[in-house]
Amino acid sequence: MTEDESKEGTFLVTAADDETAVLKDVEDGQVHTLASNPGVERYDAVEGVVSPDPPMNVTWQLVEVNSRRSLSIDQSSESPTTMARDVASEQPVGELTRRERAGIGEIHVVTVPEETTEQAVSDVLDDEEGLLSRAARLGVNRVEIRSSPGVVVVRYMP
Incomplete structure (x- = not known):
């Protein structure tokens, strides 16, 4: 690899120590x-640039940082919004609808069997890396999960 093989992009820090x-x-x-x-x-x-570490090019260096922000996931005790409940009422169980948020971000509305709502929320929360990767791609800082029987809403927000 050469310095030309540096890579610019948005990265999620999946592990870090000293x-x-x-x-x-x-x-x-x-x-x-x-x-x-x-x-x-x-x-x-x-958001930045990584470059391979000579001479073996097995590890990398973060050579440029354009921005850095902390991401978080929260489970809210609030019910899904009226808009999210309306979307859920119009789609079959097992469906996912994505909507842009007013401003920045997205809202994902998933319909699930009412008796498995808590398990569905748990499954969504278990996918931390997937949730945070999408948040990083969307340029937002926070992921909020809301639910009511039969509906799970994932909100990607600034």
Whole structure:
């Protein structure tokens, strides 16, 4: 690899300690293990440039940081909005509808069998990396999960 093989993109920090960090490109899923940690923390979204570490090009360096933000996932006790409930009422069980949020972000409305709503919420929350990768791609900082019987709503918000 050469310096020309540097890669610019948006990365999710999937692991970090004092010595190293692991970045995942949120567009193509490529994983980049950094030779040293430049100060990032797990579940940060980093927009920047990584470059292979000579001479073996096995590890990477984060050579440029254009922006860095912390991402979070929260389960809200609030009910889904009227709009989300209306979307859910018009779709069959097992369907997913994506809508743009007013401003920045997206809302995903999933209909599930009423008796499995809690399990569906748990399953969504278990996919931290997937939720945060999408948040990083969308340029938002926060993922909020709301539910009511038969409806799970994932809100990607600034």
